[in-house]
Amino acid sequence: MAEQLLYSTVKLTSSSNGVPSSTGTGFFMSFPFDGGRNVIVLITNKHVLNGATVVTAVCHVAEGDTPSGRFLPCTIANRPEFVVHHPAADVDLCALIFGPILNQAYEAGTSLFFRSIDPSLIPEPQDWEFFDAIEDVTMIGCPRGISDEVNNLPIVRRGITASALSKKYNGKEEFMVDMACFPGSSGSPIFLYDRNGYFDRKQNSYMLGASRLKLVGILYSGPLVTNDGRLVLAQIPRVAVNSMMHLGNALRSTAILQIESEIRRRLVA
Known part of the structure; x- marks a missing residue:
């Protein structure tokens, strides 16, 4: 279980116009929806994204059901369609929608390895x-x-x-x-x-x-x-x-x- 927890968490690097500005931490969560579908997100703080145009997480490339030892930088744009903020302004929490990243990697012939935390x-x-x-x-x-x-x-x-x-x-x-x-x-x-x-x-x-x-x-x-x-x-x-x-x-x-x-x-x- 301990090793599974390590693969649920990634370093986030916030950048503005190609220049790294700060780092933070994010962790994967999986929200179940009807029809057996899951929405995968990265949970982090709102302030980690402040002033950033993109956020990058370096993810593990999968080899079957295990990590391969190879990594893939995954970039998420800091735009409303990819970021969901907690509705309360004073709660420093948000989610980065990770599904598009998974789809892009899959279409390129690459599977990503991570462990998501269940609600x-x-x-x-x-x-x-x-x-x-x-x-x-x-x-x-x-x-x-x-x-x-x-x-x-x-x-x-x-x-x-x-x-x-x-x-x-x-x-x-x-x-x-x-x-x-x-x-x-x-x-x-x-x-x-x-x-x-x-x-x-x-x-x-x-x-x-x-x-x-x-x-x-x-x-x-x-x-x-x-x-x-x-x-x-x-x-x-x-x-x-x-x-x-x-x-x-x-x-x-x-x-x-x-x-x-x-x-x-x-x-x-």
Whole structure:
């Protein structure tokens, strides 16, 4: 399961008029529709696309049912027909429609290898109150654009919830995590990934040896600390250095369901 998660996440490079401007993280999701059809999207933050004309994800080329070791840069235009924004302006979340990329690759004789996250991994509304006050969390992404470039795989980080998942942090559909979060990690999926057991508050017991996988959030920012320092030269200017705290702000994964509804509305229209 762990290896499958690695192939669900990609580094995104935003470019404007051919010049790379920033990096972020995106992850594949598959929304089931009638007739056995699935709509494949890349979930990321709205701000990852700010000022960009295109976004590029380097994808794995498939060899049968496995990755071949070859990669294909896939470019998505930052245009309304390819980008679906969360309907709330203050929710930093969007989806890149990936189906056209898959079709283009297939028509060129190339199949892409990835693993998409199923919406069933998003907790049900009644599940949130039964998460423990402190949970171990796993985040997969590309902090500061760092990834395993030879194998085209993201970086995995572990931490804990800094605010209780059962509570809406500051009254919003959000929570905080205690882990090192940096630019480039924006859009990273955050999971509860327990392989050897976890505490189930619903049953008030520890599920020894049981596994659990839930998509609980998407990182979108982190608080900064400004440090004032002195640089000793002929004159003494003041410099400000912004440093990241060991904290991150995350949207609850339920926000993805509003994007799914928006996609369904578009397809019906």
